[in-house]
Amino acid sequence: MEALHQKILEHGRVLPGNVLKVDAFLNHQIDPFLMQEIGKEFAERFKGAGISKILTLESSGIAPSIMAGIALQVPVIFARKRKSLTLVNNLYTSTVYSYTKQTSNDISISKDYISEGDVVLVIDDFLANGQAALGLVDLVHQTGADVAGIGIVIEKGFQEGGQMLRDKGFTVESLAIVDSLEDGQVTFREEGTNVL
Amino acid sequence: MEALHQKILEHGRVLPGNVLKVDAFLNHQIDPFLMQEIGKEFAERFKGAGISKILTLESSGIAPSIMAGIALQVPVIFARKRKSLTLVNNLYTSTVYSYTKQTSNDISISKDYISEGDVVLVIDDFLANGQAALGLVDLVHQTGADVAGIGIVIEKGFQEGGQMLRDKGFTVESLAIVDSLEDGQVTFREEGTNVL
Numbered sequence: 297m298e299a300l301h302q303k304i305l306e307h308g309r310v311l312p313g314n315v316l317k318v319d320a321f322l323n324h325q326i327d328p329f330l331m332q333e334i335g336k337e338f339a340e341r342f343k344g345a346g347i348s349k350i351l352t353l354e355s356s357g358i359a360p361s362i363m364a365g366i367a368l369q370v371p372v373i374f375a376r377k378r379k380s381l382t383l384v385n386n387l388y389t390s391t392v393y394s395y396t397k398q399t400s401n402d403i404s405i406s407k408d409y410i411s412e413g414d415v416v417l418v419i420d421d422f423l424a425n426g427q428a429a430l431g432l433v434d435l436v437h438q439t440g441a442d443v444a445g446i447g448i449v450i451e452k453g454f455q456e457g458g459q460m461l462r463d464k465g466f467t468v469e470s471l472a473i474v475d476s477l478e479d480g481q482v483t484f485r486e487e488g489t490n491v492l
Numbered sequence: 493m494e495a496l497h498q499k500i501l502e503h504g505r506v507l508p509g510n511v512l513k514v515d516a517f518l519n520h521q522i523d524p525f526l527m528q529e530i531g532k533e534f535a536e537r538f539k540g541a542g543i544s545k546i547l548t549l550e551s552s553g554i555a556p557s558i559m560a561g562i563a564l565q566v567p568v569i570f571a572r573k574r575k576s577l578t579l580v581n582n583l584y585t586s587t588v589y590s591y592t593k594q595t596s597n598d599i600s601i602s603k604d605y606i607s608e609g610d611v612v613l614v615i616d617d618f619l620a621n622g623q624a625a626l627g628l629v630d631l632v633h634q635t636g637a638d639v640a641g642i643g644i645v646i647e648k649g650f651q652e653g654g655q656m657l658r659d660k661g662f663t664v665e666s667l668a669i670v671d672s673l674e675d676g677q678v679t680f681r682e683e684g685t686n687v688l
Contacts, residue, residue, distance in 0.1 A: 320605070324570065324572070325604075328562045328568060329565075332562065354550065359554055362558055362559070369525075371521050
């Protein structure tokens with residue numbers, strides 16, 4: 297997605313350890329008009345899939361998801377992160393391991409808003425190891441609903457998450473795939489190709 | 493705001509302890525079209541104030557803020573909640589006491605996105621004791637920017653936060669003011685009146 301590529305090149309910052317910081321428009325400050333374009337692009341890529349709900353993860357997934365919700369005319373549910381597992385009724389919970397932080401966190405949703413018969417689009421801001429996306433997919437499966445696909449704003453193509461999810465048969469649509477951050481330079485994968 | 497009142501009456505749930513649960517459309521599942529209306533209403537109420545940025549708090553403040561950002565054509569920054577104060581450079585931090593949880597949490601923003609000369613609209617989903625709004629206002633003041641006002645989706649008019657903020661001279665615009673949750677019934681304050 298050209299507008300997103302341009303924004304990353306202009307406002308993204310490459311930090312040591314293959315970190316791409318996009319606090320200027322996605323993860324802290326948010327450009328609402330870019331989010332609107334992103335929402336439309338997700339809707340275009342998943343049109344005809346019969347999506348009835350969008351599931352995302354707080355906090356950075358919310359803005360692009362709300363805009364996709366407008367474009368697809370469906371409600372958005374955001375899973376909450378919880379530090380510790382407490383016994384709470386009426387929740388579906390999944391455990392997500394963070395390789396970056398080397399900790400496990402629970403994510404959970406109420407049992408009230410997604411159920412069998414729903415077709416769910418999973419959206420997240422970043423895809424690296426794929427553990428957060430797997431956790432969201434697990435939550436959808438616990439509800440008995442179907443996963444229509446996974447929409448990602450920025451995929452780190454040099455990490456294994458995207459391949460892992462595609463190998464499992466999921467439709468993964470990433471609006472920008474970054475194949476390298478070497479020497480502080482962002483290199484994008486060509487549009488329309490999901491392999492190196 | 494009539495559409496919001498209707499939504500609260502139809503989908504809000506009153507729980508013991510004066511809790512109004514709006515997980516069905518604001519705090520967990522989000523109705524993106526209601527958020528769009530809310531964004532337009534905030535923009536209408538604060539038009540002419542010269543707003544250049546919106547500041548909100550993760551996670552439930554993000555959706556209404558993004559829509560206000562579209563309507564006002566300005567970027568949105570969301571403050572992050574942090575459990576413990578760690579020495580981090582390049583952050584403004586404020587401490588927010590939660591009467592409900594009886595704990596203090598730090599909220600923080602990067603020094604990069606709001607600065608002197610900015611005119612900031614503070615938005616949050618709920619206003620009860622007003623401590624979160626005060627924390628956001630404190631962050632804006634640390635940056636040297638001006639606070640244009642405080643936009644609230646749902647104010648609990650029977651708690652002291654709204655009065656306290658208005659007494660301090662802030663323009664507080666709440667799209668729904670709930671004056672009572674007694675006997676499980678939601679009673680709204682009449683539009684256009686800020687006093688009981």
